[in-house]
Amino acid sequence: MSTPESRQRIAVGSERPPRALTPDYPFITDLLYRASDLAAVALSGVIALRYALPDAEQSPMHGMVILLGLLLTDLIFGRWGLYKSWRGRSLFEQVGRLTAAWTLVPACLIIAGFALSVNDSIARPWMAAWWVTGWVMMVAIRSAATVALRAVRAKGLNHKRVAIVGAG
Numbered sequence: 065m066s067t068p069e070s071r072q073r074i075a076v077g078s079e080r081p082p083r084a085l086t087p088d089y090p091f092i093t094d095l096l097y098r099a100s101d102l103a104a105v106a107l108s109g110v111i112a113l114r115y116a117l118p119d120a121e122q123s124p125m126h127g128m129v130i131l132l133g134l135l136l137t138d139l140i141f142g143r144w145g146l147y148k149s150w151r152g153r154s155l156f157e158q159v160g161r162l163t164a165a166w167t168l169v170p171a172c173l174i175i176a177g178f179a180l181s182v183n184d185s186i187a188r189p190w191m192a193a194w195w196v197t198g199w200v201m202m203v204a205i206r207s208a209a210t211v212a213l214r215a216v217r218a219k220g221l222n223h224k225r226v227a228i229v230g231a232g
Contacts, residue, residue, distance in 0.1 A: 094147045104201035112193035125185040
């Protein structure tokens with residue numbers, strides 16, 4: 065038989081701090097990382113195009129390269145584990161993996177350009193500026209996200225609960 069006191073004890077004993085971006089919803093952080101990466105790739109491509117090349121050297125092929133870069137970024141970053149949980153690992157490890165994966169994107173684009181004989185219409189200074197600008201933007205975004213998530217966890221939110229079973 066349930067008494068008001070027992071219900072009150074259960075309610076008091078089961079209080080938890082509010083949860084933000086909980087482990088129950090990892091797709092939210094995955095989606096935010098993917099969206100921010102793709103936005104950084106597109107924006108950095110446009111910025112590099114605007115500032116690295118005079119208008120006379122810009123071609124429609126650069127827009128196609130940016131679109132292919134978006135597709136490759138989503139595919140490669142997902143395969144390289146950049147959208148999994150980085151809880152408990154260093155930011156330097158994440159930046160290292162990001163650097164390797166982001167370097168692979170223009171490498172694939174250059175190889176595809178050679179195969180299709182269209183590398184002459186793609187400006188190398190633009191490609192280099194795009195890589196640097198995109199890398200800086202993605203590292204800044206991930207650094208800010210890491211700092212924000214650490215601050216949230218320091219306040220007692222967004223913790224994972226684990227149970228260790230057995231005596232080992």
